Amino acid sequence: MTAEENSGRAAPRPVLTVSGLSVQVATPEGAKTVVEDLSFTLNHGETLCLAGESGSGKSMTALAIMGLLPYPMARISAGSIRLADGTELAGASERALRKVRAMRISMIFQEPMTSLNPVMTIGRQLSEVLLEHKVCTRAEAPGRALELLRDVQITEAEKRLGQYPHELSGGMRQRVMIAIALACSPEILIADEPTTALDVTVQAEVLELIRALQREHGTTVLMITHDMGVVAEMADRVIVLRNGRQEEAAPVRTLFAAPETPYARELLDAVPRIGEAPARPAPDRVRHTVDVEDLSVRFPMRGGILNRVTAQLHAVEGVDFRIAPGETLALVGESGCGKSTIGKALLSLVPWQGSIRIDGQQMAGLSPRALKPIRRNVQMVFQDPGASLDARMTVGKQVAEPLVVHGLASGSELQDRVEWLFRRVGLPPDHMDRFPHEFSGGQRQRICIARALALRPKAIVADESVSALDVSVQARVLDLLRELQEEEGLAYLFISHDMAVIDQVADRVAVMNLGQIVETGSRDQVLRDPQHSYTRRLLSAVPIPDPTHLRPPVLPREGPVGSPVRPLGEDVTRFAMQEIAPGHWVADRAA
Amino acid sequence: MVMSDATIAPPPVARKRNAAWVLRELLRRPRSAFGLTVIVLMVGAAVLAPWIMPYDPNDQMFDGLSLEGAPLPPSAKFWLGTDLLGRDLFSRLILGTQTSLIIGVLANGIAVVLGATVGITAGYFGGWIGGVLMRFTDLMMAFPALLLAIVLAAIFKPSLLIVALVIAMVNWVQMARVLYTETRSLAQREFIDVQRAIGSSTWRILGRHIFPHLVYSIIVFGTLGISTTVLLEATLSYLGVGVQPPTPSWGNIIFENQTYFANAPWLVFFPGLAIVLLALSFNLLGDVLRDTLDPKLKGRH
Numbered sequence: 001m002t003a004e005e006n007s008g009r010a011a012p013r014p015v016l017t018v019s020g021l022s023v024q025v026a027t028p029e030g031a032k033t034v035v036e037d038l039s040f041t042l043n044h045g046e047t048l049c050l051a052g053e054s055g056s057g058k059s060m061t062a063l064a065i066m067g068l069l070p071y072p073m074a075r076i077s078a079g080s081i082r083l084a085d086g087t088e089l090a091g092a093s094e095r096a097l098r099k100v101r102a103m104r105i106s107m108i109f110q111e112p113m114t115s116l117n118p119v120m121t122i123g124r125q126l127s128e129v130l131l132e133h134k135v136c137t138r139a140e141a142p143g144r145a146l147e148l149l150r151d152v153q154i155t156e157a158e159k160r161l162g163q164y165p166h167e168l169s170g171g172m173r174q175r176v177m178i179a180i181a182l183a184c185s186p187e188i189l190i191a192d193e194p195t196t197a198l199d200v201t202v203q204a205e206v207l208e209l210i211r212a213l214q215r216e217h218g219t220t221v222l223m224i225t226h227d228m229g230v231v232a233e234m235a236d237r238v239i240v241l242r243n244g245r246q247e248e249a250a251p252v253r254t255l256f257a258a259p260e261t262p263y264a265r266e267l268l269d270a271v272p273r274i275g276e277a278p279a280r281p282a283p284d285r286v287r288h289t290v291d292v293e294d295l296s297v298r299f300p301m302r303g304g305i306l307n308r309v310t311a312q313l314h315a316v317e318g319v320d321f322r323i324a325p326g327e328t329l330a331l332v333g334e335s336g337c338g339k340s341t342i343g344k345a346l347l348s349l350v351p352w353q354g355s356i357r358i359d360g361q362q363m364a365g366l367s368p369r370a371l372k373p374i375r376r377n378v379q380m381v382f383q384d385p386g387a388s389l390d391a392r393m394t395v396g397k398q399v400a401e402p403l404v405v406h407g408l409a410s411g412s413e414l415q416d417r418v419e420w421l422f423r424r425v426g427l428p429p430d431h432m433d434r435f436p437h438e439f440s441g442g443q444r445q446r447i448c449i450a451r452a453l454a455l456r457p458k459a460i461v462a463d464e465s466v467s468a469l470d471v472s473v474q475a476r477v478l479d480l481l482r483e484l485q486e487e488e489g490l491a492y493l494f495i496s497h498d499m500a501v502i503d504q505v506a507d508r509v510a511v512m513n514l515g516q517i518v519e520t521g522s523r524d525q526v527l528r529d530p531q532h533s534y535t536r537r538l539l540s541a542v543p544i545p546d547p548t549h550l551r552p553p554v555l556p557r558e559g560p561v562g563s564p565v566r567p568l569g570e571d572v573t574r575f576a577m578q579e580i581a582p583g584h585w586v587a588d589r590a591a
Numbered sequence: 592m593v594m595s596d597a598t599i600a601p602p603p604v605a606r607k608r609n610a611a612w613v614l615r616e617l618l619r620r621p622r623s624a625f626g627l628t629v630i631v632l633m634v635g636a637a638v639l640a641p642w643i644m645p646y647d648p649n650d651q652m653f654d655g656l657s658l659e660g661a662p663l664p665p666s667a668k669f670w671l672g673t674d675l676l677g678r679d680l681f682s683r684l685i686l687g688t689q690t691s692l693i694i695g696v697l698a699n700g701i702a703v704v705l706g707a708t709v710g711i712t713a714g715y716f717g718g719w720i721g722g723v724l725m726r727f728t729d730l731m732m733a734f735p736a737l738l739l740a741i742v743l744a745a746i747f748k749p750s751l752l753i754v755a756l757v758i759a760m761v762n763w764v765q766m767a768r769v770l771y772t773e774t775r776s777l778a779q780r781e782f783i784d785v786q787r788a789i790g791s792s793t794w795r796i797l798g799r800h801i802f803p804h805l806v807y808s809i810i811v812f813g814t815l816g817i818s819t820t821v822l823l824e825a826t827l828s829y830l831g832v833g834v835q836p837p838t839p840s841w842g843n844i845i846f847e848n849q850t851y852f853a854n855a856p857w858l859v860f861f862p863g864l865a866i867v868l869l870a871l872s873f874n875l876l877g878d879v880l881r882d883t884l885d886p887k888l889k890g891r892h
Contacts, residue, residue: 349784371790375788379788380785380788387782388784390782390800390803391804392804393803402789405789405791405792406790448785451789
C-alpha cells in the first residue's frame with residue numbers, strides 16, 4: 001500500500017483534503033459549533049500541526065476525520081473530508097469508516113495507559129489489529145508484531161510481547177501505541193497530544209521516533225498539540241485554532257518568525273522560554289520560612305501470602321533544603337522522583353521522618369491536635385483545580401472553609417474576608433455562590449489560590465499548579481503568584497516538571513532523581529550551568545519553541561534506570577554532595 | 592496585570608436542582624410518571640384505608656361464600672372476589688397495602704442507615720476497620736438471605752417491627768458494598784487531600800464533603816431497595832414467618848390461599864399483581880431518579 005516513492009518536498013501531493021468542516025456538539029443550551037468552517041490539505045509526507053488552547057476544537061477535528069465523534073453528542077454539520085482517491089469520510093457509514101481506520105488513517109492518543117487494554121498482552125493487542133485488518137495470517141502475526149515493536153525501538157522486544165501494559169513505562173506504552181497505529185502501514189497518522197502525559201526526556205524520545213518513522217515510511221502526520229515547543233520541533237506547517245476557527249495557517253518558520261494575527265502573536269509571546277526570564281530580586285536569607293533537614297518518606301510494599309511488608313519504597317531519602325521568606329525553590333524531576341511526595345510531607349499528608357520546621361516551629365513528633373495551628377502556616381495549591389475543588393459546594397463556601405475550620409472568622413466578618421480573598425486573586429466577589437463547574441480552568445486555579453491564602457500562610461506548596469493550564473492562562477496565574485509573593489513575602493516550594501516555567505519563577509532549583517536531590521543551586525547555576533549528568537539530560541530534552549533551533553539529540557541516560565524500592569533493612573545509598581561553587585551543590589558523579 | 596481570564600463570563604448558571612425541579616423532571620417522563628402515580632395511589636389507599644374499604648376486612652361474611660362454601664369470584668358486589676373465609680379480598684388488599692408499605696419504608700430505612708454507616712466508615716477509614724467491616728459484609732452477602740431471614744423470624748416472635756428488622760438485616764449489605772466503593776474512590780480524590788491540608792476534622796470531611804457526593808446513590812439505592820423489601824416481606828409472609836394473621840399483608844394473603852390456586856386463582860393473582868406493580872413502580876422511579884440526579888449525565892437525556 002505504501003508507495004515507496006521518494007516524493008520529496010518539491011511537488012506536494014495531497015492525501016487528505018478537509019474543506020468547510022463544521023462540528024456541532026449538543027449542550028443543554030442547544031447545539032454549539034465547536035469547529036467552524038475549517039479547511040486544510042494534508043500533503044504526502046509532511047507534518048501538519050493543529051495548535052491551540054483547550055476548547056479550540058483541535059481534538060474534535062481529529063475525531064471528525066476518524067469518524068470517532070462521540071455519538072450522539074457531536075456530529076459533523078457541514079463540510080467534507082476526502083482522501084486522495086476521493087473517498088468521502090464525512091457522513092460515511094461505520095462499515096466504510098472501519099475500512100479506512102487503521103488501514104489508511106490511524107490515531108494515537110494522549111494517555112497510552114487508557115488506550116491499551118490492560119488485560120491483554122502487548123503481543124495479542126498487536127496481533128489483533130493485524131488479523132482484524134487481514135494484514136497477515138495468524139501464523140505470521142507474532143513475527144509481524146515483533147517486527148513492529150523493533151520498528152518503534154522498544155528494548156527487549158521479545159520480552160515485551162508477553163507483557164501487560166501495566167508492566168511497561170509510560171514511554172514504552174506510547175511506543176506500543178505507535179506500533180499498533182502503524183501496524184497496517186497507514187498513509188496518515190493522527191497524533192492527539194501524544195507526549196503531553198510523558199516526561200520531558202521521554203517526550204523527546206517519542207518525538208524523535210515519530211520523525212524517524214515518518215522518514216522511513218513516508219507517513220503523513222497530523223499532530224495536535226497545545227505545546228508550541230513541540231510544534232516548533234515537529235511541524236512543517238501549522239494551523240492555529242481558536243474557538244473552533246482557524247486563526248492563522250503558515251509554514252512553521254514563518255509563523256514563529258512573524259505571526260500575522262494578534263492571537264498567534266499573543267500565543268507565542270505567552271510561551272515561556274528558557275533563559276529569557278528576568279533576574280529576580282535576591283530575597284534576604286536571614287530567616288527561613290521552611291527548613292527541612294534529612295527528610296525521608298518511605299512507603300511499605302506488601303507481598304507474600306501473609307501480606308507482610310517485604311520491601312520499602314524510598315520515595316524521598318535524606319532531603320535537605322531551606323526556603324527564605326519571599327523566595328521560590330523549584331523542585332524538578334521526572335515523574336516518580338518524589339517531588340510531589342515532598343510537598344505532601346510538608347503538609348503532613350504522608351508519614352515522614354526527619355525534621356521540618358515551618359517558620360521556626362518543629363513539626364516532627366507532634367500530635368494532629370498540636371499540628372493544626374502550625375499547619376496554618378503552610379498551604380498547598382494542587383495541579384488540577386477541577387479535582388481539588390468539591391463539585392457540590394459553592395466556591396465561596398470552599399474559600400471560607402479554612403477560616404471556619406480554624407475558627408478564625410464567622411458571620412459578616414467571614415463574608416468580608418472571603419470577598420477580600422476573591423478580589424485578591426482577581427475574581428469578582430459576586431461569583432461566590434457559583435459552583436466550580438461554572439468556571440474556567442484558570443479561574444478555578446485562582447479559587448484554589450484564594451483558599452490557600454485564606455489562612456495567611458507563610459509558605460505555599462505549588463504542586464504542578466500551572467501544568468494543567470493553557471499557556472496564556474498559565475502566564476497570568478504565574479503573574480498572580482509572583483505578585484502575591486512580593487506583597488506577602490510568601491515562600492514558595494514550586495514543584496514542576498516544566499523547565500521553562502521553573503526558569504520563570506525560581507530563585508533556586510533543586511533537581512531530584514530517585515528520591516534524592518542530585519543538584520541544587522541558584523536558578524542560573526543549575527539551569528544555565530548544569531553539572532550533574534541527570535540535570536543535563538533533562539535540560540537537553542526540553543523542546544525549544546524556535547523552529548530554526550536544531551535541538552541536539554537527548555543525552556543518553558548514564559547507567560541503568562535505578563529503582564527506589566529496596567528490600568526491608570537495606571538502605572538506599574545516599575549521594576555525597578559537593579559544593580562546586582558558592583551555593584551550587586552537585587551529587588557525586590559515581591553515585 | 593492582565594486579568595482577562597478572570598473577566599470572561601462563565602457559562603450561564605445551571606438551573607437549580609431543587610425538589611420542585613426534580614419532581615417536574617420525574618413527571619415529564621412516562622416511566623417515572625407511571626411509577627409515581629402508582630406509588631401515590633398506594634400510599635393514599637394505605638392512609639385512607641378505614642374510609643375506602645368497602646367491607647370490614649376481617650368480617651367473615653355469610654354471603655361472601657357460595658352455597659357449597661367456596662369463595663366467590665370477582666363480581667359487582669365483591670370487586671375482587673372473596674377468600675376462603677368469605678372475607679372481601681379488595682378490603683384485605685387495601686389494608687395489606689398499609690403493612691407492605693410500612694415494611695417497605697421502615698425496613699428499607701433501617702437497611703439504608705445501617706448500610707450507609709458501614710459502607711462509608713469502611714470506605715473512608717480503610718485499614719483494619721475497613722477490613723473487618725467489609726469481611727463481615729461479605730459474610731452477610733454470602734449467607735443465603737432467605738434462610739437467614741427465616742431463622743431470625745423463627746427465633747423472635749413475629750411482629751411487624753421484627754419482620755422489618757429481619758428484612759433490614761438482610762438488605763443492608765448491598766448498600767454497604769456500593770457506598771464502600773464510592774467512598775473509597777472519593778476519599779482518594781484531591782479535594783479531600785485539600786481538606787486534610789486545611790486541617791478539617793474527620794467529621795467535617797465526612798459530613799460536608801463525602802456525604803453530599805453520596806446522597807444521590809443513597810436515594811437511588813433506597814428506592815430500588817423498597818421493592819426488594821416488599822418482595823422479601825411477601826416471601827416471608829408466604830412462608831408463614833412474616834406478618835401474622837389476621838393482619839393482612841399482600842404476602843400472607845397469597846400464603847393463605849395458595850392451596851386454592853386452581854379453583855380460585857383471583858386470590859393469588861390480585862395480591863401478586865399488587866406486589867409486582869409496587870416493585871415495578873419503585874424500580875422505574877429509582878431508575879429515572881438516577882438518570883436525572885447524576886450530574887455526569889447532564890444534558891444527555
